[in-house]
Amino acid sequence: MGNIGVLPEHIVNKIAAGEVIERPSSVVKELVENSLDANPSMISISIKHGGKSLIKVVDNGTGMDQEDALLCLKSHATSKIKNSDDIFTIHSLGFRGEALSSIAAVSRVTLLTRNSSQQAGTEIEATGGKIKSVKEKGTPVGTSIEISDLFFNTPARKKFLKGERAENASIAEVITTISLAHTHVAFKLYKDDRLIFDYPTCPHLKERLLGTHYHEWVKYLLPLDIKSDGLNLRGYFAKAELSRTNRSAQFFFINKRPVKSLPLSYALQRAYQGLIPQRHFPVAIIFLELDPTVVDVNIHPTKREVRLQNEKIICEKIVRHVREVLYKCDHSPSIFHTYSLGKGKSYYQKSVSEPFDFKEIQEKVKGRDDYPETAKGTATSHQMAKEPEEEMWFVDTEKKLKVITPLGQIRESYILAETEEGFIIIDQHAAHERIIFEEILTSLERGNATSQALLLPAIIQLSFKEAQILEEHLDLLVAVGFSIANLGNNTFSVDATPTLMGNVEVKDLLLDFLHGILEGKGNVPLNDRKENVAKTLACKSRAIKANEKMSPEEIEYLINSLEKTKQPFTCPHGRPTFIKLTISDLEKHFKRK
Ligand code: ADP
Ligand code: MG
Numbered sequence: 001m002g003n004i005g006v007l008p009e010h011i012v013n014k015i016a017a018g019e020v021i022e023r024p025s026s027v028v029k030e031l032v033e034n035s036l037d038a039n040p041s042m043i044s045i046s047i048k049h050g051g052k053s054l055i056k057v058v059d060n061g062t063g064m065d066q067e068d069a070l071l072c073l074k075s076h077a078t079s080k081i082k083n084s085d086d087i088f089t090i091h092s093l094g095f096r097g098e099a100l101s102s103i104a105a106v107s108r109v110t111l112l113t114r115n116s117s118q119q120a121g122t123e124i125e126a127t128g129g130k131i132k133s134v135k136e137k138g139t140p141v142g143t144s145i146e147i148s149d150l151f152f153n154t155p156a157r158k159k160f161l162k163g164e165r166a167e168n169a170s171i172a173e174v175i176t177t178i179s180l181a182h183t184h185v186a187f188k189l190y191k192d193d194r195l196i197f198d199y200p201t202c203p204h205l206k207e208r209l210l211g212t213h214y215h216e217w218v219k220y221l222l223p224l225d226i227k228s229d230g231l232n233l234r235g236y237f238a239k240a241e242l243s244r245t246n247r248s249a250q251f252f253f254i255n256k257r258p259v260k261s262l263p264l265s266y267a268l269q270r271a272y273q274g275l276i277p278q279r280h281f282p283v284a285i286i287f288l289e290l291d292p293t294v295v296d297v298n299i300h301p302t303k304r305e306v307r308l309q310n311e312k313i314i315c316e317k318i319v320r321h322v323r324e325v326l327y328k329c330d331h332s333p334s335i336f337h338t339y340s341l342g343k344g345k346s347y348y349q350k351s352v353s354e355p356f357d358f359k360e361i362q363e364k365v366k367g368r369d370d371y372p373e374t375a376k377g378t379a380t381s382h383q384m385a386k387e388p389e390e391e392m393w394f395v396d397t398e399k400k401l402k403v404i405t406p407l408g409q410i411r412e413s414y415i416l417a418e419t420e421e422g423f424i425i426i427d428q429h430a431a432h433e434r435i436i437f438e439e440i441l442t443s444l445e446r447g448n449a450t451s452q453a454l455l456l457p458a459i460i461q462l463s464f465k466e467a468q469i470l471e472e473h474l475d476l477l478v479a480v481g482f483s484i485a486n487l488g489n490n491t492f493s494v495d496a497t498p499t500l501m502g503n504v505e506v507k508d509l510l511l512d513f514l515h516g517i518l519e520g521k522g523n524v525p526l527n528d529r530k531e532n533v534a535k536t537l538a539c540k541s542r543a544i545k546a547n548e549k550m551s552p553e554e555i556e557y558l559i560n561s562l563e564k565t566k567q568p569f570t571c572p573h574g575r576p577t578f579i580k581l582t583i584s585d586l587e588k589h590f591k592r593k
Helices: 009-020 024-037 066-071 084-088 099-105 155-159 164-181 205-211 213-220 262-271 311-328 347-353 358-366 428-446 464-480 506-519 526-540 552-564 583-589
Strands: 042-048 054-059 108-114 121-127 130-137 142-148 186-191 194-199 221-228 231-238 250-254 257-259 284-289 403-410 414-419 422-427 451-461 483-488 491-498 578-582
Touching (some): 024 042, 024 142, 042 164, 066 121, 066 130, 164 186, 164 250, 164 257, 194 205, 205 231, 213 221, 221 311, 231 311, 250 262, 262 311, 284 311, 403 422, 403 552, 414 428, 414 552, 422 552, 428 464, 428 526, 428 552, 451 483, 451 506, 464 491, 464 506, 464 526, 506 526, 578 583
Parallel strands (some): 042 186, 250 284
Antiparallel strands (some): 042 054, 054 142, 108 121, 108 142, 121 130, 221 231, 231 284, 403 414, 414 422, 422 578, 451 491, 483 491
């Protein structure tokens, strides 16, 4: 007799649960997605003990009749696809038909549901996937699912759950993330019987953000709106001042499904290159609307990752557009309003572990001048369903660096200057680096770099890898003004350097340059390679340092040159070149208004 046996359904479901249901927040994600697929105008979520003892999701969507209610807990039971072709044209969030069966396999479920064709609703109780009772019960149209004792029959999984706080935080994050893509649905979250989130329906993402912990972002956001070649990209990306030290403030949605995408994230990183400090990550919320046939959502059991056709084209479009807009913006941080995220706990951890009064936040943001009238009303979800075309926020993208009078140097390192708005403090080294960086880039683009010959050629012996990188960048280095000859055997001789760079130690410079590139990512596009060259060279150039006295003429020259740069706000490494203080800031702080 053979050894192979086909596993019974309850074991199959338990195994599937291992993939789909990792922790309480995965249950919340699946249940909320099911609710959203049923077209509700509100979803209410209640959790107890980090979702470990109870998760209840109630919606006013279409609901189910008794026949469907009995089927929905079975594995591979779905109303969302009927045949294999449907897998390639998915419009719903679910389609695998395994979430409810997986959840039911590892918990106790009470499902109460009714659709509009039925007089009475159906209540089903199940334990470990086995139906224990089916009753008729009065209930409004919609669905309520209660999951208690999660993982009661899989003790190993239960043991590995994190503490209540972490689970609460993860659930809160799942809900807020999903809510960003569904502003026409109201969301409520009750934690241990206390209402902690209350997001009313609203016409725009910005109003939704104002109601969440992300409300402070709103004043930093710039709109993204690209429609071309069947691609529809919209959302917001933040000014460079609002960067974080991890990727947790990057949200990507493909056809309203939240996804993790490293390629999209790298694209953003490239767009912000030189505008935010190293190891900082941009803040962005980006929605991609794509023909479902070009997205494969079936590569990951929780559908958190998807595969995209034309990914490269999409990434290039994001980089180009975001960069273009960022280059037009005023990024100079204000001395008083410097906004720093990314340190300490996440918002969610703070909000769910410390007392958090959402009403207080909402009242506060409603009082703000930039809070739109439409968000204050109580429009119905029906009215809200359509996104108004117009952008209601005014985005100030005018570049502002107009110095009226240079006032002098502070500690021989910073320059004080009066501007139309107030005054600015310039970091002389950072500013000079920005100027040289752009000069190098321009000379690369125009091909008009000049060289100065060295008295003695520098002979440089490299490793095989270093030599390879140097070969790859030789054209660019020559274009910028180097004269380099390959002597064979990984040895090179340099007999001229760019005039722009002044007198530099050639060997150190080239080695630093090569190592910088070796540490970075391989295969960067030409534009980025140009920037890499310009960045490294600017950094090693004759840029004025801190603690160097400058004459009034030098100060004036520096300011004039900075004003002329395309993007005067940061040095090539993303640090600010100047910070500002406006007259209105001053008046506020001297209590004049
Ligand atoms: P999937 O969402 O992949 O279809 P699920 O196991 O999550 O699979 O759900 C199974 C089916 O149960 C769904 O296809 C849907 O028809 C029904 N269902 C689940 N939750 C709801 C809900 N909140 N409202 C209406 N129908 C629901
Ligand atoms: Mg589902």
